[in-house]
Amino acid sequence: MTGTIIENLSGRKLAVLVTFLLLCQVTCFLIGGLIAPTPANVQNILGTVCKDTTTMKNDTKTWFYNRGKGSCKTVDLGDMHQDLSETDVVFAFQMPVPRDSRTLDFSRWQQNLIGVLQVDLKYHSQMEVKPRSTITIDARLAYKNKGDTDDAWKLYTQSVEKRHLDCDIDLKTEEYLYNCSAIPLFELGSLYHDFYLLNIRLPVDSPTMNTNIGHIQDLWLTVINQNGGFTKVWLSLKTIFFPCIIGILAWFWNRIHMLQRKPVLLEKMLLCLGIALCFLNMPFEYLTLHFDLPFMLLLGDIKQGVFYATLFSFWLIFAGEHMLIQNTSAQSSLQQYWRHLSAVAMGCISLFIIDMCERGVQLRNPFYSIWVTDIGTNLALTFIILAGISTGVYFLFLCYLVWQVFINISQKRQSLPTMCSVRRLHYEGIIYRFKFLMLATLLCAALTVIGFILGQVAEGQWKWDESIELEYTSAFFTGVYGMWNIYIFALLVLYAPSHKRWPVNENTTDTQNLSEEIEFSPLPSERNSEISSLTSFIRKTTVD
Amino acid sequence: MDDINKDPFPPFKQVECAPRSLLARVPGTQPFTRPLVLAIKTKTRAKREKGATRGCERDTLPHLPEHFLFPLALDRGRRPINVLCFARAHWPLEISYLKLETTDSNKAQGTKQVLRHKNLAVPRAPAQAGNSSLETFTTLQKESCHRLEYLVERQKQLCLLSDRVLQVLQTGAGQAVEECQYQFRHSRWNCSTVANSTDIFGGVLKFKSRESAFVHALSSAALAHAVARACSRGELNECSCDARVRKRTPRHWQWGGCSEDIRYGEMFSRDFVDAKEDKDTDVGLMNLHNNEAGRRAVRSRMQRVCKCHGMSGSCSVRVCWRRLPQLRLVGDALATRYEGASHVKVVERKRGKNMRKLRPLHADMKKPNKTDLVYLEESPDYCEPNDELGILGTRGRTCNRTSAGLDGCRLLCCGRGYQTRVRDHEEKCRCRFVWCCRVHCEICRYKRDHHVCN
Numbered sequence: 001m002t003g004t005i006i007e008n009l010s011g012r013k014l015a016v017l018v019t020f021l022l023l024c025q026v027t028c029f030l031i032g033g034l035i036a037p038t039p040a041n042v043q044n045i046l047g048t049v050c051k052d053t054t055t056m057k058n059d060t061k062t063w064f065y066n067r068g069k070g071s072c073k074t075v076d077l078g079d080m081h082q083d084l085s086e087t088d089v090v091f092a093f094q095m096p097v098p099r100d101s102r103t104l105d106f107s108r109w110q111q112n113l114i115g116v117l118q119v120d121l122k123y124h125s126q127m128e129v130k131p132r133s134t135i136t137i138d139a140r141l142a143y144k145n146k147g148d149t150d151d152a153w154k155l156y157t158q159s160v161e162k163r164h165l166d167c168d169i170d171l172k173t174e175e176y177l178y179n180c181s182a183i184p185l186f187e188l189g190s191l192y193h194d195f196y197l198l199n200i201r202l203p204v205d206s207p208t209m210n211t212n213i214g215h216i217q218d219l220w221l222t223v224i225n226q227n228g229g230f231t232k233v234w235l236s237l238k239t240i241f242f243p244c245i246i247g248i249l250a251w252f253w254n255r256i257h258m259l260q261r262k263p264v265l266l267e268k269m270l271l272c273l274g275i276a277l278c279f280l281n282m283p284f285e286y287l288t289l290h291f292d293l294p295f296m297l298l299l300g301d302i303k304q305g306v307f308y309a310t311l312f313s314f315w316l317i318f319a320g321e322h323m324l325i326q327n328t329s330a331q332s333s334l335q336q337y338w339r340h341l342s343a344v345a346m347g348c349i350s351l352f353i354i355d356m357c358e359r360g361v362q363l364r365n366p367f368y369s370i371w372v373t374d375i376g377t378n379l380a381l382t383f384i385i386l387a388g389i390s391t392g393v394y395f396l397f398l399c400y401l402v403w404q405v406f407i408n409i410s411q412k413r414q415s416l417p418t419m420c421s422v423r424r425l426h427y428e429g430i431i432y433r434f435k436f437l438m439l440a441t442l443l444c445a446a447l448t449v450i451g452f453i454l455g456q457v458a459e460g461q462w463k464w465d466e467s468i469e470l471e472y473t474s475a476f477f478t479g480v481y482g483m484w485n486i487y488i489f490a491l492l493v494l495y496a497p498s499h500k501r502w503p504v505n506e507n508t509t510d511t512q513n514l515s516e517e518i519e520f521s522p523l524p525s526e527r528n529s530e531i532s533s534l535t536s537f538i539r540k541t542t543v544d
Numbered sequence: 545m546d547d548i549n550k551d552p553f554p555p556f557k558q559v560e561c562a563p564r565s566l567l568a569r570v571p572g573t574q575p576f577t578r579p580l581v582l583a584i585k586t587k588t589r590a591k592r593e594k595g596a597t598r599g600c601e602r603d604t605l606p607h608l609p610e611h612f613l614f615p616l617a618l619d620r621g622r623r624p625i626n627v628l629c630f631a632r633a634h635w636p637l638e639i640s641y642l643k644l645e646t647t648d649s650n651k652a653q654g655t656k657q658v659l660r661h662k663n664l665a666v667p668r669a670p671a672q673a674g675n676s677s678l679e680t681f682t683t684l685q686k687e688s689c690h691r692l693e694y695l696v697e698r699q700k701q702l703c704l705l706s707d708r709v710l711q712v713l714q715t716g717a718g719q720a721v722e723e724c725q726y727q728f729r730h731s732r733w734n735c736s737t738v739a740n741s742t743d744i745f746g747g748v749l750k751f752k753s754r755e756s757a758f759v760h761a762l763s764s765a766a767l768a769h770a771v772a773r774a775c776s777r778g779e780l781n782e783c784s785c786d787a788r789v790r791k792r793t794p795r796h797w798q799w800g801g802c803s804e805d806i807r808y809g810e811m812f813s814r815d816f817v818d819a820k821e822d823k824d825t826d827v828g829l830m831n832l833h834n835n836e837a838g839r840r841a842v843r844s845r846m847q848r849v850c851k852c853h854g855m856s857g858s859c860s861v862r863v864c865w866r867r868l869p870q871l872r873l874v875g876d877a878l879a880t881r882y883e884g885a886s887h888v889k890v891v892e893r894k895r896g897k898n899m900r901k902l903r904p905l906h907a908d909m910k911k912p913n914k915t916d917l918v919y920l921e922e923s924p925d926y927c928e929p930n931d932e933l934g935i936l937g938t939r940g941r942t943c944n945r946t947s948a949g950l951d952g953c954r955l956l957c958c959g960r961g962y963q964t965r966v967r968d969h970e971e972k973c974r975c976r977f978v979w980c981c982r983v984h985c986e987i988c989r990y991k992r993d994h995h996v997c998n
Contacts, residue, residue, distance in 0.1 A: 037799060037800030037801065038800070038801070039861065039863075040801075040861075040863045041800070041801025041802070042801070042863060042865040043801075043802065044776050044804075044805065044865065044867065044868070045776055045777070045778065046773055046776040046777040047777075048777055048778075066777070066778060066779075067778055086978075086979050094778055096797075097775070097776070097777075097778035097783075098778055098781045098783070099781075099783055099784065099785040099797060099802055100782070100783075100784055100785050101781045101782055102781075104797050107798040109798060110798065114851070114853055116849075116851055118849070118867065120870075124975065124977070124983075126972065126973060126974065126975035126983075126985065127975050127976060127977045127983075175726075175872060176870070176872060177870045177872075179847075182849050182851065184851070187853070202979055204978075204979060210979050211978065211979065213979060214977060215977050215983075216979070220776070220867070222849070222851075222865060224851065224853070224863050225801075227799065227800055227801050228798040228799050228800075229798075229799035229800050232799075300855075301855050301856055304855050305855070305856075351856050354856055355856045358856070359856075452860070456862070
């Protein structure tokens with residue numbers, strides 16, 4: 001009969017394979033740390049206060065900018081006695097800002113653009129700002145491309161949005177500024193154009209609108225975009241991993257088809273996992289270099305979601321398949337796991353709903369945020385809590401299953417000394433390798449968590465040596481990404497059916513085996529259905 | 545983050561802090577420290593006078609910032625400053641007003657390429673300044689930079705970088721004065737600018753005193769701050785993208801983004817302000833130290849803000865950045881440093897190289913670190929008016945009768961006593977701010993005691 005490759009692989013070969021994979025892992029980490037720049041770049045842009053002298057205030061063809069021909073007339077907000085009304089004041093943010101005497105432009109490699117607004121409010125003892133007030137923002141985003149004239153701004157999107165303004169102040173003294181929380185303003189899923197311009201007005205259309213926001217001194221816009229270098233490195237990794245995983249998947253499926261039996265659940269799950277990983281690895285980003293694809297952020301989330309869902313399901317089934325002890329006759333199917341899998345499904349669906357509510361709507365209106373309205377906040381919180389509960393339930397299930405597997409194994413261990421030496425060594429090998437893989441899983445998960453925590457704790461660059469600068473955040477991302485690719489690669493390789501036959505000569509050399517051979521015979525299905533011997537071993541234990 | 549950013553205040557040094565109380569003991573007559581405005585030209589006034597000569601006018605007002613580190617903005621109003629007051633470093637004393645005209649940026653485009661340097665810190669050959677390529681610069685710009693005769697050659701070069709530099713310099717200087725006057729509003733010397741002495745601060749800075757240390761640190765900080773703000777606004781095209789000294793790979797913006805604006809601000813401030821100081825003199829050494837302390841005060845006050853934008857908005861991907869602090873906070877930090885400033889002396893070590901270092905005056909004092917202010921001499925007596933030094937004294941200053949601090953009548957009036965007058969006081973009250981630009985207030989009237997130093 002045949003087993004999986006991991007059972008038949010010699011220790012030396014296994015060591016070689018593991019070393020090779022570890023080397024790949026270290027390479028991934030170092031590529032991120034040494035070649036890639038930080039994942040994201042931040043630019044702080046101070047708003048230029050422009051004076052709108054036009055009579056038509058709602059005209060979206062008039063744009064205010066502070067650089068280039070036709071730049072706006074600026075006003076100083078510190079001067080309180082000007083003949084200005086709120087409709088005359090426009091905050092202009094022209095992105096990106098020039099550097100090194102050159103006009104910079106966004107590259108499509110930079111992928112996405114996130115805008116965060118920060119308000120500098122001056123304290124006046126006579127008019128204190130409430131800790132939580134609402135600010136209404138009329139935001140208009142325009143774009144321009146290289147080669148266009150300085151004033152050729154075209155409307156990208158426009159929206160009137162409400163945002164919460166949380167401000168407090170420690171030292172209540174005149175002229176000091178409030179500490180105001182940052183206001184997430186927009187998220188663009190694609191950075192298709194070269195230049196962007198944001199014009200912000202703070203309208204007063206109703207008596208209560210924008211009246212209690214205090215004395216605005218400055219508006220800062222922080223724009224975050226993915227770094228082009230990081231995208232290049234990331235995309236290269238994807239381009240390498242994608243064919244590798246496709247290849248190993250084809251090989252794996254080919255191996256299963258060479259068998260007489262139908263593929264078992266575990267093998268199907270492995271296939272699903274491989275496909276999910278392929279989906280994750282698919283370098284869609286190449287398309288963004290030529291087309292305007294605003295749904296890339298959403299797609300990225302969905303890809304990750306699908307992968308995590310499959311991985312979590314796989315772990316459940318992997319643990320479950322190793323102790324299906326009762327009904328040996330029936331082929332195990334996905335239905336048996338519906339209770340466990342519903343936790344995964346629930347969590348994923350909750351997260352998917354939030355994502356669709358936030359990033360889905362942002363496809364239509366980049367300024368949209370679910371967190372602004374109370375209903376939206378409650379809805380989002382509900383689903384997040386639901387997802388949290390599902391995760392908790394899932395891990396309880398998983399721990400329970402794994403615990404049971406280990407109990408089964410330890411029970412079998414007790415009966416091991418009664419077996420003949422060859423057989424005992426063989427079983428011990430299987431147990432060892434099963435544990436080895438469990439360990440690998442735990443190690444991967446632990447490394448991910450530790451890496452994440454380290455990244456959060458030690459923000460910024462890590463310096464081991466004066467001359468070596470390690471970009472830790474990038475290294476963490478590429479390292480973790482590489483790790484899960486390698487993990488699944490290893491699973492596909494090690495859990496593929498082996499062509500090797502059981503060593504037949506065992507029986508002849510060891511006379512004791514004769515008695516053991518009898519033990520095998522009561523299991524009728526064993527020889528016919530070529531189930532992986534790992535599961536068959538555990539099933540047999542219960543028959544014993 | 546490097547350790548300088550942490551910048552905890554060092555323990556208060558009692559011994560070194562003494563001069564404050566010592567000052568109090570010095571009795572004196574009472575000059576009046578006017579918060580003097582040397583020359584104010586508002587936009588409107590400038591307009592009125594513009595008709596005259598090529599946007600440049602002369603005035604017979606005296607004096608020039610000999611010590612002062614960069615052109616001083618004397619327009620203390622909050623209007624866009626269009627008029628710059630320049631002063632010559634030497635007699636004949638005259639101040640010329642130049643109206644800065646925003647030059648067409650396209651015109652200057654060609655020159656910028658030539659003038660661009662990779663690293664500000666690399667000195668440029670002076671010959672380049674006289675290059676013919678400069679001609680595309682508006683003559684006004686060139687003229688205004690060269691008119692600033694108290695600038696050293698390097699500073700003129702930096703001034704010529706672009707047409708906006710001068711404006712930024714002016715903003716920085718103006719804010720430095722304003723902040724200094726705010727921080728010293730309760731002190732005997734209230735950072736007054738003086739008309740008839742040889743210095744913009746009335747020669748007070750000629751002493752290598754605590755106050756001088758503070759003013760230098762604040763000027764340097766304000767310039768770094770102003771430059772960083774101008775960079776963020778996109779006004780200064782010259783702001784460098786990457787100010788790192790060692791670059792691993794040649795990186796451009798699209799690959800790895802740009803460094804924070806404050807880095808360029810600091811670099812510019814270091815290049816501009818420090819260019820004036822001579823490392824071989826005692827005062828130069830002290831000023832260089834204080835300038836650096838000022839810049840570090842800006843960096844250490846930066847506030848960190850983070851944003852999560854991972855999968856479904858989770859915090860798996862987090863981006864953090866630092867915000868430029870309000871200059872007031874920097875001023876506060878430096879004022880604390882001013883109170884704990886170290887009295888130092890210059891020590892020469894002739895081991896191999898001729899090393900001159902600042903060491904505490906007494907061996908048992910803590911060695912000042914890079915963020916501390918240092919001074920070499922005790923402050924002069926600020927109680928009495930001193931025309932030679934431009935000290936106006938404290939006569940006529942309003943004091944606070946109930947305060948035990950420096951603004952209390954006992955200390956501020958230097959023991960000369962004070963007069964109390966009852967005055968009708970009008971104050972704006974019950975204000976309501978109407979976005980954007982109006983404040984609706986009522987006027988409240990009440991009587992209040994007013995204490996004035998003899």
